[in-house]
Amino acid sequence: MTRNNLAAITAVGGYVPSTVLDNYQLEKMVDTSNDWILSRTGIQERRILTDPEKATSDMAAEAIKDLLENSDTNPEEIDCLVLATATPDQLLAPTAPVVCQKAGLTNAWGFDLNGACSGFLYALSTAAALIESGRHKKVIVVGVDTMSRIIDYTDRNTCVLFGDGAGAVLLEASENNGLKDFVLKTNGAGSEFLSVSGGGSLKPFHDGTLENREQFVKQDGRTVFKNAIESMTNTCNEILERNLLDVTDVDWVIPHQANIRIINAVASNLNVPMEKVKVNIERYGNTTAATIPLCLWDFKNDFKTGDRLLLTAFGAGFTFGSCYLSWGK
Incomplete structure (x- = not known):
């Protein structure tokens, strides 16, 4: 499919917490082994947000700040934030406005989108439409989840799989490349x-x-x-x-x-x-x-x-x- 005005990814950012939970630590928590986890999942370690005062909004804000720094973009230039997450800070209020505040996106509006593991693609499509319409010039899409807060670390079938992190992309209009x-x-x-x-x-x-x-x-x-x-x-x-x-x-x-x-x-x-x-x-x-x-x-x-x-x-x-x-x- 071709369009005259494409939404292009012009910058990326990311953040993962510093605390590492590796397979050998999980061996001490549930009935599993490093060899079994590695052979069945390919996972050696995962990052965990351990600070009880931090949440999904904090990781998202850090990913956005990384993106802005990498692209030399002023946070006030951002028009909208589409936040893909299955783990919002709370059920109400939505997390996107909190992220905008923490990341300094003073001119942006934003909303949460929950498509679970497909959420980033859903959010990317939604944000692309905002760019293609001509109504917005710069839209940030963040995929972020604090899965450790909804994982049962006595359940070996799930606790070995999930980690925490955030990734962000900036969308802008382009005539050549894009989504x-x-x-x-x-x-x-x-x-x-x-x-x-x-x-x-x-x-x-x-x-x-x-x-x-x-x-x-x-x-x-x-x-x-x-x-x-x-x-x-x-x-x-x-x-x-x-x-x-x-x-x-x-x-x-x-x-x-x-x-x-x-x-x-x-x-x-x-x-x-x-x-x-x-x-x-x-x-x-x-x-x-x-x-x-x-x-x-x-x-x-x-x-x-x-x-x-x-x-x-x-x-x-x-x-x-x-x-x-x-x-x-």
């Missing part, structure tokens, strides 16, 4: 297989909710694994087909960092060599909405102007999708 197409989907039949059931309007917090540990993430790993591979593969193929692209035309694939076996399977299904797939799951684990922007942050120096990138994600909901873009302005 060219999205395939975004949902399947609500999958909502039961990966969720935090407590704390919403369906199951408000009460003694029974906490007693049943419904404030924590629960997942059916086998079902999620199968659907993630299928959904990411299918949306990638759909976006390639409708843009008349062969997979060999793609320079880099940036998948959601949920599990190295999922990443390997999607790459194999697409016939993409792993040399073209960006992976940092070994350092951060699954940071939910932050995985893709953290990859962009980590590997930004590898991307050349005009490189074709394919982003793909899958998360709770089920939510899933892919994005095709050309790098640079």
Whole structure:
């Protein structure tokens, strides 16, 4: 798909907490081992926000400050913030206004968007429309999650997977490069297989909710694994087909960092060599909405102007999708 006015990623930023939780520490907390975690997930360590006075808004603000510094952008130039997160500071008020205040975005409006692990792609599409409309010149998209606050560290099936972090991108208009197409989907039949059931309007917090540990993430790993591979593969193929692209035309694939076996399977299904797939799951684990922007942050120096990138994600909901873009302005 072609447009006269594209929304281009012109800067990136990131932040991860300093505290490291490695597999050997987890061996002392639950019945698991470094070898098992590494072989089944590809994760060696993850970052944890341990300061009880800090939250999602603080990590998001730090990622934005990094972005602004890297791009020599004045915070007052930012028009809007789209904040992708499944772990807001609180249910009410929304977290985006708090982030704007902490990051000094005095002229920006902002809102939260919860698409779970697909949230960054959903937010990227939403922000791109604001740029393409001509109504906004500079929009920041942040993917951020403090997963450690909703993880049960007595549940070995989930506690080995998740970490905390934030990644941010700046979108501006371009006539040459930018976000060219999205395939975004949902399947609500999958909502039961990966969720935090407590704390919403369906199951408000009460003694029974906490007693049943419904404030924590629960997942059916086998079902999620199968659907993630299928959904990411299918949306990638759909976006390639409708843009008349062969997979060999793609320079880099940036998948959601949920599990190295999922990443390997999607790459194999697409016939993409792993040399073209960006992976940092070994350092951060699954940071939910932050995985893709953290990859962009980590590997930004590898991307050349005009490189074709394919982003793909899958998360709770089920939510899933892919994005095709050309790098640079």
